Amino acid sequence: xxxxxxxxxxxxxxxxxAAGTEMDxxxxxxxxxxxxxNRHLVSAVLVLLLVLAVIxxxxxxxxxxxxxxxYFFAPQVLQGVAVTxxxxxxxxxxxxxxxxxxAVMRLSDNAVLRWLSAGYVAIFRxxxxxxxxxxxxxxxxxxxxxxxxxxxxxxxxxxPTNSLVTAYVAAVIAFGTYxxxxxxxxxxxxxxxxxxxQHEAAKALGMPPGLAFRRIIVPQxxxxxxxxxxxxxxxxxxxxxxxxxxxxxxxxxxxxxxxNRTFQVIPLxxxxxxxxxxxxxxxxxxxRQLERLTSANAMPADSDAPAPAVPAGPTL
Amino acid sequence: MTVxxxxxxxxxKSFGLHKVLEDVSLDVAQGEAVCLLGRxxxxxxxxLRCLNMLExxxxxxxxxxxxxxxxxxxxxxxxxxxxxxxxxxxxxLGMVFQQFNLFPHFTVLQNVMEAPLxxxxxxxxxxxxxxxxLLERVGLAGKAGAYPNRLSGGEQxxxxxxxxxxxxxxxxLFDEPTSALDPELVSDVLAVIRSLVESRxxxxxxxxxxxxxxxxxxxxxxxxGGSIVEEGPAERLSGGAVLGELxxxxxxxxxxxxxxxxxAFLT
Numbered sequence: 001x002x003x004x005x006x007x008x009x010x011x012x013x014x015x016x017x018a019a020g021t022e023m024d025x026x027x028x029x030x031x032x033x034x035x036x037x038n039r040h041l042v043s044a045v046l047v048l049l050l051v052l053a054v055i056x057x058x059x060x061x062x063x064x065x066x067x068x069x070x071y072f073f074a075p076q077v078l079q080g081v082a083v084t085x086x087x088x089x090x091x092x093x094x095x096x097x098x099x100x101x102x103a104v105m106r107l108s109d110n111a112v113l114r115w116l117s118a119g120y121v122a123i124f125r126x127x128x129x130x131x132x133x134x135x136x137x138x139x140x141x142x143x144x145x146x147x148x149x150x151x152x153x154x155x156x157x158x159x160p161t162n163s164l165v166t167a168y169v170a171a172v173i174a175f176g177t178y179x180x181x182x183x184x185x186x187x188x189x190x191x192x193x194x195x196x197x198q199h200e201a202a203k204a205l206g207m208p209p210g211l212a213f214r215r216i217i218v219p220q221x222x223x224x225x226x227x228x229x230x231x232x233x234x235x236x237x238x239x240x241x242x243x244x245x246x247x248x249x250x251x252x253x254x255x256x257x258x259x260n261r262t263f264q265v266i267p268l269x270x271x272x273x274x275x276x277x278x279x280x281x282x283x284x285x286x287x288r289q290l291e292r293l294t295s296a297n298a299m300p301a302d303s304d305a306p307a308p309a310v311p312a313g314p315t316l
Numbered sequence: 317m318t319v320x321x322x323x324x325x326x327x328x329k330s331f332g333l334h335k336v337l338e339d340v341s342l343d344v345a346q347g348e349a350v351c352l353l354g355r356x357x358x359x360x361x362x363x364l365r366c367l368n369m370l371e372x373x374x375x376x377x378x379x380x381x382x383x384x385x386x387x388x389x390x391x392x393x394x395x396x397x398x399x400x401x402x403x404x405x406x407x408x409l410g411m412v413f414q415q416f417n418l419f420p421h422f423t424v425l426q427n428v429m430e431a432p433l434x435x436x437x438x439x440x441x442x443x444x445x446x447x448x449x450l451l452e453r454v455g456l457a458g459k460a461g462a463y464p465n466r467l468s469g470g471e472q473x474x475x476x477x478x479x480x481x482x483x484x485x486x487x488x489l490f491d492e493p494t495s496a497l498d499p500e501l502v503s504d505v506l507a508v509i510r511s512l513v514e515s516r517x518x519x520x521x522x523x524x525x526x527x528x529x530x531x532x533x534x535x536x537x538x539x540x541g542g543s544i545v546e547e548g549p550a551e552r553l554s555g556g557a558v559l560g561e562l563x564x565x566x567x568x569x570x571x572x573x574x575x576x577x578x579x580a581f582l583t
Contacts, residue, residue, distance in 0.1 A: 195417075197413060197415050197417035198417060198419065200370055200413065200417060201411075201413065201417035201418075201419070203370060203403065203406060204368060204370065204406060204409075204410070204411035204413075204480075205406075205407075205430070205431035205435065205479070205480075205483060206403050206404065206405075206406040206407030206408075206431065206435050206483060207403060207431065207434070207435055208399070208400045208403045208404075208435075209399050209400065209403070210400075211434055211435065215430065215434060216419055219421050220420065220421055223421065294421075
């Protein structure tokens with residue numbers, strides 16, 4: 001019937017050979033590249049705009065580049081950098097230790113331990129970091145003296161809280177306890193990600209639970225957790241700027257002090273930016289190296305190479 | 317008669333309402349090789365895992381060298397041991413898993429050395445010499461420094477066998493040691509297991525390799541639906557069991573079929 005599409009009807013022989021030669025002709029043609037003209041145009045315009053913006057920005061008089069360079073290695077600034085790094089490292093160490101305990105508690109069979117850990121995480125995730133910093137800084141209002149002794153018995157040691165919890169100590173405690181809430185979740189997930197077969201293999205070799213955890217489970221979990229731990233450390237480094245509120249002389253506080261005196265606001269903020277970018281860059285590289293070193297796929301092993309000598313000391 | 321190395325008495329195991337094992341008993345003598353056969357889901361792997369307390373039986377007790385696994389007697393009762401005490405008992409049984417379960421963050425040599433070094437606290441030099449000897453025995457001394465992910469499945473399983481032997485266990489349990497391997501890698505692993513059996517190391521092997529079981533085992537146990545349906549010396553591994561294993565019909569039905577075939581020829 002005219003107009004009807006009939007499926008499967010064989011075409012006349014002449015058509016087949018015509019289509020065949022047509023295909024031969026097309027198949028012999030050169031293959032062109034997809035047109036990129038529009039894409040190139042867009043890229044060119046964007047790059048041009050970006051270059052103009054950067055030139056415009058950098059040329060603005062408020063930048064005072066000589067000022068930037070003169071303060072970049074200034075002793076006060078370097079000291080601020082040192083304080084920031086130290087704060088970050090100390091807080092991260094505290095956070096990691098606390099997070100490991102919290103994660104293990106969360107995975108424990110004991111309901112009270114699980115509940116305590118969950119409660120900790122809930123509280124420290126709910127309170128804003130800045131509030132926590134100021135609260136811990138003012139802990140002396142709550143506990144005027146810190147003492148070690150037997151409850152309701154004699155005191156062995158006592159100190160006014162204010163002499164103990166300096167601004168710096170308050171900052172480390174606040175960052176450490178706050179970060180621990182997040183890090184414990186990352187570590188818990190990593191501990192759960194270690195395959196059940198690893199637990200069973202350790203068990204079957206007669207390893208007591210503690211040894212299996214230390215030697216078999218934790219090293220594998222940490223390897224899994226490295227990307228998120230790196231992220232959290234970078235977060236912490238930048239979050240450390242909040243100590244300016246309790247007058248710790250970190251990098252940001254140092255440059256603020258200087259520009260309050262000299263009014264060279266932009267170049268000094270640029271000094272701080274540059275240092276932060278540098279520090280984060282170093283941390284990112286360190287994280288990537290750590291990932292590379294510990295990743296199972298990139299283990300420094302060559303199956304054909306002769307076995308290297310066994311290291312004499314304890315390994316890993 | 318000497319005390320059996322392993323004596324499982326009336327083992328039952330349920331997961332919730334699901335009964336996996338029902339009243340399975342087995343004695344394994346010193347130097348004996350016992351094969352556990354059965355279709356997937358028959359409960360044979362669960363039974364093997366009950367032997368070294370990776371699963372605690374719901375009822376029944378496993379004795380290793382006459383000692384109750386996971387319990388101690390006190391006041392006329394068997395009291396469960398602590399996790400640490402239980403791990404001390406497990407040292408006497410080695411285990412090889414279907415999925416090898418090598419420690420990926422250790423080299424081959426470290427995998428073999430770890431338990432004797434940290435669990436038994438033996439001197440490093442001795443442990444290393446023994447570990448190298450074991451790797452030699454499974455044909456992998458050349459890979460001592462490699463990490464497990466650089467090894468084929470068959471090589472990993474041979475390392476896992478060396479790792480189990482490094483604890484000098486009273487017996488070695490094999491849980492489908494070749495089921496996760498590519499066909500061409502199976503024979504190397506079987507050769508290593510055969511050499512262990514030939515050197516009279518006590519073994520209990522869960523396997524689907526009927527031919528292999530027939531060849532190396534002293535005795536076979538056929539488990540179906542959580543119970544032993546057939547057992548005997550390897551040469552008596554019945555047509556029914558073989559057929560059941562090969563074509564996946566229940567042993568009881570398979571027995572019926574073989575009996576009928578035999579009957580047809582006889583009449």
